[in-house]
Amino acid sequence: MFNKNHQAADEPQLDMSRIPAHVAIIMDGNGRWAQARHLPRVAGHKQGMQTVKKVTIAASDMGVKVLSLYAFSTENWKRPESEVSYLMDLPIRFFNTFVPDLVKHNVKVTVMGDITRLPEKTQTAVNDAMADTKDCDGMILNFALNYGARDEIKRAVQTIAQQAAAGELDPASITEDTISGHLMSAQLGEFADPDLLIRTSGEERISNFMLWQIAYSELLFVPEHWPDFDGETLKRCLIDFQGRHRRFGGLVNK
Numbered sequence: 255m256f257n258k259n260h261q262a263a264d265e266p267q268l269d270m271s272r273i274p275a276h277v278a279i280i281m282d283g284n285g286r287w288a289q290a291r292h293l294p295r296v297a298g299h300k301q302g303m304q305t306v307k308k309v310t311i312a313a314s315d316m317g318v319k320v321l322s323l324y325a326f327s328t329e330n331w332k333r334p335e336s337e338v339s340y341l342m343d344l345p346i347r348f349f350n351t352f353v354p355d356l357v358k359h360n361v362k363v364t365v366m367g368d369i370t371r372l373p374e375k376t377q378t379a380v381n382d383a384m385a386d387t388k389d390c391d392g393m394i395l396n397f398a399l400n401y402g403a404r405d406e407i408k409r410a411v412q413t414i415a416q417q418a419a420a421g422e423l424d425p426a427s428i429t430e431d432t433i434s435g436h437l438m439s440a441q442l443g444e445f446a447d448p449d450l451l452i453r454t455s456g457e458e459r460i461s462n463f464m465l466w467q468i469a470y471s472e473l474l475f476v477p478e479h480w481p482d483f484d485g486e487t488l489k490r491c492l493i494d495f496q497g498r499h500r501r502f503g504g505l506v507n508k
């Protein structure tokens with residue numbers, strides 16, 4: 255039996271009342287996608303940018319509250335200068351063509367990572383996108399740009415230690431919330447911790463992404479390279495998430 259979407263009638267459907275609030279994605283496999291097509295690696299990044307547009311709209315339409323996308327890690331500076339420079343231009347191209355759609359879909363842009371190390375034109379594009387979408391109160395599109403979780407934790411520790419050294423903070427009063435509150439994800443408020451973390455391209459590692467925040471995230475590794483990912487793939491990921499039993503260390507009522 256098939257319904258009009260050619261989906262088996264007994265296949266699980268997406269439950270719109272149980273959409274994960276925060277979905278984070280390690281967008282991986284752009285280079286391999288391109289190499290498989292005998293194209294230069296940057297062609298994969300270009301196609302990957304189109305995927306970001308599609309997936310942003312799909313996630314917003316499905317009711318996701320925060321979509322975090324790992325776009326450039328603190329370790330990605332190790333790549334050849336020509337590839338780094340292409341990656342630094344991508345946010346400019348992305349926001350130049352996509353901010354009107356973001357506003358139309360009521361999507362607000364935020365960033366995690368030290369953007370002061372990015373080229374000035376990239377910083378301007380990112381800052382303009384955040385300013386242009388600051389009043390949008392739909393989904394938050396949270397880019398990790400020059401982001402590394404260890405760098406993020408190191409900075410939080412520095413700030414907290416400075417407050418303690420200045421006598422403004424009693425070390426005994428430091429709680430988990432004190433630490434969460436100093437991470438770059440603090441701006442996401444109650445949605446700071448991803449409910450679902452997806453990594454594309456079949457690699458099964460975290461590569462320094464949101465180490466503190468994913469303590470109880472559901473992890474999902476999918477074989478598709480990022481340029482092949484789309485709204486349908488995202489939907490299948492959310493259906494997979496909805497089939498899981500999150501226990502947070504307790505017991506699940508079944």
Ligand code: IPE
Pocket residue numbers: 281282283284285286287325326330341455480
């Ligand atoms: C992900 O694709 C994009 C970034 C890390 C910037 P990759 O560039 O890592 O692609 P692969 O993993 O080499 O195929």
Ligand code: IPE
Pocket residue numbers: 280281282283324325326327330457459461
């Ligand atoms: C992780 O992908 C970083 C981003 C997706 C931005 P990488 O391709 O850089 O990670 P490794 O090197 O395979 O761990």
Ligand code: MG
Pocket residue numbers: 282283284
């Ligand atoms: Mg990779």
